[in-house]
Amino acid sequence: EVQLVQSGAEVKKPGESLKISCKGSGYRFTNFWIGWVRQMPGKGLEWMGIIYPGDSDTRYSPSFQGQVTISADKSISTAYLQWSSLKASDTAIYYCARCGGDCYEVDYWGQGTLVTVSS
Amino acid sequence: QSALTQPASVSGSPGQSITISCTGTSSDVGGYNYVSWYQQHPGKAPKVMIYDVSNRPSGVSNRFSGSKSGNTASLTISGLQAEDEADYYCSSYTSSSTHVVFGGGTKLTVL
Numbered sequence: 001e002v003q004l005v006q007s008g009a010e011v012k013k014p015g016e017s018l019k020i021s022c023k024g025s026g027y028r029f030t031n032f033w034i035g036w037v038r039q040m041p042g043k044g045l046e047w048m049g050i051i052y053p054g055d056s057d058t059r060y061s062p063s064f065q066g067q068v069t070i071s072a073d074k075s076i077s078t079a080y081l082q083w084s085s086l087k088a089s090d091t092a093i094y095y096c097a098r099c100g101g102d103c104y105e106v107d108y109w110g111q112g113t114l115v116t117v118s119s
Numbered sequence: 120q121s122a123l124t125q126p127a128s129v130s131g132s133p134g135q136s137i138t139i140s141c142t143g144t145s146s147d148v149g150g151y152n153y154v155s156w157y158q159q160h161p162g163k164a165p166k167v168m169i170y171d172v173s174n175r176p177s178g179v180s181n182r183f184s185g186s187k188s189g190n191t192a193s194l195t196i197s198g199l200q201a202e203d204e205a206d207y208y209c210s211s212y213t214s215s216s217t218h219v220v221f222g223g224g225t226k227l228t229v230l
Contacts, residue, residue: 100170103218104153105155
């Protein structure tokens with residue numbers, strides 16, 4: 001059974017750093033793209049970027065380029081999303097998602113990680 | 120890239136059918152048969168309801184169906200049930216480097 005299990009909720013202060021994780025199981029982790037999706041409170045889904053764990057090819061949507069870093073450690077089947085300096089506007093639920101094929105569409109979702117940034 | 124365009128809300132009575140549209144361009148919806156639909160209940164992760172325009176994953180009710188014409192894809196839910204009340208999002212493969220673009224979402228209310 002394919003599963004994406006994300007790390008738990010985080011509460012941080014503005015300016016702090018953060019790295020959240022997404023562990024894949026039940027499939028060959030290196031053979032599928034992983035994407036990250038932001039959902040701000042009461043808002044829709046936003047595609048942030050993708051990574052191919054097999055060779056760490058990483059692409060960012062224009063709105064998120066330079067704002068976050070996506071990485072992966074294929075030895076432990078885990079993808080990451082990190083911030084170097086959080087802002088209050090980063091408060092959101094972040095989902096990881098597996099893409100089928102050449103990342104044509106999402107076929108599995110993680111359960112989501114709530115990130116709250118508040119002073 | 121811009122999000123795909125969906126109506127903000129639709130509504131229907133139990134037993135009725137509703138259709139949610141998802142409009143893109145020839146660089147996404149119109150150019151590829153990789154349109155998906157996701158259902159999201161409050162506080163839950165999205166769930167895949169339709170993939171490849173019109174295919175249903177195992178376990179999804181056959182009351183859900185998808186189609187596409189030109190640059191517009193559609194999700195139809197027949198025999199509406201109270202449990203169908205949720206937010207629905209479309210996505211499409213796109214020629215951009217990040218491969219996927221979402222619609223803005225549609226809130227379905229079952230009256």
